[in-house]
Amino acid sequence: MITTQELRQKYLDFFKSKGHAIVPSASLLPDNDSSVLFTTAGMQPLVPYLVGEKHPLGTRLASVQKCVRTSDIDEVGDNTHLTFFEMLGNWSLGDYFKTESIAWSWEFLTNPAWLGIDPGMLAITVFAGDAVAPKDEESVQLWKNLGLNENKISYLLEDNWWQLSDKNSPCGPDTEIFYYVGSGQPEPASNPKDRPQEWVEIWNNVFMQFYKDEAGTCRPLVQKNVDTGMGLERTCAILNGFKNVYQIETFQAIIKTIENCSDHNYGEVPELDRSFRIIADHLRAAVFIIGDPRGVEPSNLDQGYVVRKLIRRAIRHGKLLNILENFTINIAQKIIEQYQAAYPELIKNQEKIIAALTQEEDRFRQTLEKGLKQFLKISATFSANQLISGSAAFNLYETYGFPLEITKDLAEEKGYHVDEAEFNQQFEKHKELSRTATVGKFKGGLADHSEVVVKYHTACHLLNQALRLVLGEHVAQRGSNLTEERLRFDFSHPTKMTVEEIKKVEDIVNEQIKKDLPVSFQEMTPAQAKADGAHGVFEEKYGDLVKVYAIGNFSKEICGGPHVTNTGTLGHFKIIKEEASSSGIRRIKAILE
Numbered sequence: 001m002i003t004t005q006e007l008r009q010k011y012l013d014f015f016k017s018k019g020h021a022i023v024p025s026a027s028l029l030p031d032n033d034s035s036v037l038f039t040t041a042g043m044q045p046l047v048p049y050l051v052g053e054k055h056p057l058g059t060r061l062a063s064v065q066k067c068v069r070t071s072d073i074d075e076v077g078d079n080t081h082l083t084f085f086e087m088l089g090n091w092s093l094g095d096y097f098k099t100e101s102i103a104w105s106w107e108f109l110t111n112p113a114w115l116g117i118d119p120g121m122l123a124i125t126v127f128a129g130d131a132v133a134p135k136d137e138e139s140v141q142l143w144k145n146l147g148l149n150e151n152k153i154s155y156l157l158e159d160n161w162w163q164l165s166d167k168n169s170p171c172g173p174d175t176e177i178f179y180y181v182g183s184g185q186p187e188p189a190s191n192p193k194d195r196p197q198e199w200v201e202i203w204n205n206v207f208m209q210f211y212k213d214e215a216g217t218c219r220p221l222v223q224k225n226v227d228t229g230m231g232l233e234r235t236c237a238i239l240n241g242f243k244n245v246y247q248i249e250t251f252q253a254i255i256k257t258i259e260n261c262s263d264h265n266y267g268e269v270p271e272l273d274r275s276f277r278i279i280a281d282h283l284r285a286a287v288f289i290i291g292d293p294r295g296v297e298p299s300n301l302d303q304g305y306v307v308r309k310l311i312r313r314a315i316r317h318g319k320l321l322n323i324l325e326n327f328t329i330n331i332a333q334k335i336i337e338q339y340q341a342a343y344p345e346l347i348k349n350q351e352k353i354i355a356a357l358t359q360e361e362d363r364f365r366q367t368l369e370k371g372l373k374q375f376l377k378i379s380a381t382f383s384a385n386q387l388i389s390g391s392a393a394f395n396l397y398e399t400y401g402f403p404l405e406i407t408k409d410l411a412e413e414k415g416y417h418v419d420e421a422e423f424n425q426q427f428e429k430h431k432e433l434s435r436t437a438t439v440g441k442f443k444g445g446l447a448d449h450s451e452v453v454v455k456y457h458t459a460c461h462l463l464n465q466a467l468r469l470v471l472g473e474h475v476a477q478r479g480s481n482l483t484e485e486r487l488r489f490d491f492s493h494p495t496k497m498t499v500e501e502i503k504k505v506e507d508i509v510n511e512q513i514k515k516d517l518p519v520s521f522q523e524m525t526p527a528q529a530k531a532d533g534a535h536g537v538f539e540e541k542y543g544d545l546v547k548v549y550a551i552g553n554f555s556k557e558i559c560g561g562p563h564v565t566n567t568g569t570l571g572h573f574k575i576i577k578e579e580a581s582s583s584g585i586r587r588i589k590a591i592l593e
């Protein structure tokens with residue numbers, strides 16, 4: 001039996017022994033990122049370094065990264081899919097390439113001193129070749145050199161190409177390692193290409209040597225990188241001979257706690273097992289999102305809406321297990337207990353997590369029964385195979401707080417479908433009207449490092465300092481979001497800004513732009529950065545050393561970059577909106593003209 005804690009440690013120890021620096025997990029909520037709600041892969045916080053910035057900890061890195069992928073939410077409850085998961089990863093930033101990457105993966109997996117997996121249970125896929133990159137015969141040769149049999153290596157096209165999104169993304173061909181989950185030993189004819197149901201992917205080694213630009217065209221990157229990712233829960237399950245991820249020790253403890261709240265037991269009825277699994281998965285994700293150093297609470301906006309969906313869906317599945325009283329905080333306490341050693345932020349933010357769950361559960365339970373009755377009323381008017389209209393689903397959302405996923409679950413149980421396109425139309429219309437809700441931005445994407453966005457990033461630093469000068473030292477950044485069109489900046493301040501204050505801030509920023517101040521960075525420890533007067537609430541995201549960006553003598557902030565080299569290129573800065581974001585937090589939208 002190997003626990004997740006042991007696997008985490010082994011992985012990091014192995015890559016430390018190969019000269020890698022360990023990077024702590026970055027926040028689940030990406031910073032300065034317009035196109036993505038959550039961190040979906042270990043490489044995401046490292047994008048600036050994959051495209052050429054110098055990382056303070058060097059060119060070989062390894063991490064265990066907290067990730068959330070909500071695009072798989074409908075699959076949750078099967079044997080392998082999770083919304084929250086931990087990704088083990090190692091990176092070469094223009095350092096080693098295919099030879100070492102493949103050899104080390106093999107050594108870690110098969111050497112008895114490390115995981116000691118039987119090589120006969122493993123198979124490989126490699127990139128089949130296209131107009132951008134050739135058939136990856138080089139990797140095939142490297143696998144063969146390690147003793148892998150030819151019939152265990154297959155060529156695939158789409159599956160062996162990895163990118164975070166289809167534009168503005170580093171990318172490249174990959175080679176993936178699969179573990180056999182069929183019965184007995186794999187037959188010679190069995191491989192992941194021909195019999196995918198017998199194999200589970202455990203590790204992906206991406207040879208990240210291209211960049212897909214705005215138009216989707218690939219060009220070589222300045223450096224050849226390696227980016228690997230291995231799912232902790234999946235690999236731990238496989239090492240223990242488990243058939244599904246819910247058998248790992250942390251999930252077992254969580255499921256036991258759910259059993260204590262229910263009069264059903266796990267393992268009795270397959271349909272109910274799915275509900276146990278969904279509750280365990282969804283509440284684990286919600287606890288990690290709320291408890292993140294940059295955590296968000298349930299709301300109708302962006303990440304907050306995802307948290308709301310996860311919690312409400314867990315409560316609905318709780319009802320299927322006859323759990324009629326508030327229970328989410330009992331489960332959350334078990335989750336915190338299981339993960340506090342690896343993620344101390346959960347214990348630090350325990351009160352916040354409990355308060356948010358209690359409030360959300362109280363709220364949802366107030367309308368759950370009525371909403372379920374309303375659903376029955378609607379569904380009685382349809383015969384099987386008919387669609388539940390988008391407006392009926394939207395009414396359940398608006399009046400009873402049913403996220404689309406709940407209505408879809410209920411519909412499926414009756415053999416109905418929901419007109420999702422119409423629901424989304426109504427949702428968009430509602431968003432326009434209320435300007436508060438957002439849905440649909442759940443897929444993976446990438447921080448945009450286009451020239452314009454980089455300018456907005458530098459403008460954020462100027463704005464931050466200008467606000468402090470005009471409003472006072474209590475101003476602290478609470479979030480930001482950049483697009484090609486504008487910047488959005490959230491900060492702590494109790495009252496609405498006056499017209500004069502807004503004007504003063506604009507003038508100060510424009511003065512600094514006119515001065516054409518140089519922008520540069522220095523690497524130092526967080527303690528030095530603090531002593532040096534740098535601002536920033538940046539948890540130890542980059543390990544021992546942080547970058548401090550200085551804009552002339554005007555501003556100093558801890559930040560990963562990238563930035564322009566001189567402020568003169570920014571143009572004219574103008575605040576187009578100042579509004580409340582939440583209690584005690586103001587939001588500014590500004591443009592560069």
Ligand code: SER
Nearest residue numbers: 041043204227228229
């Ligand atoms: N970026 C790749 C993945 O997410 C490898 O880390 O699978």
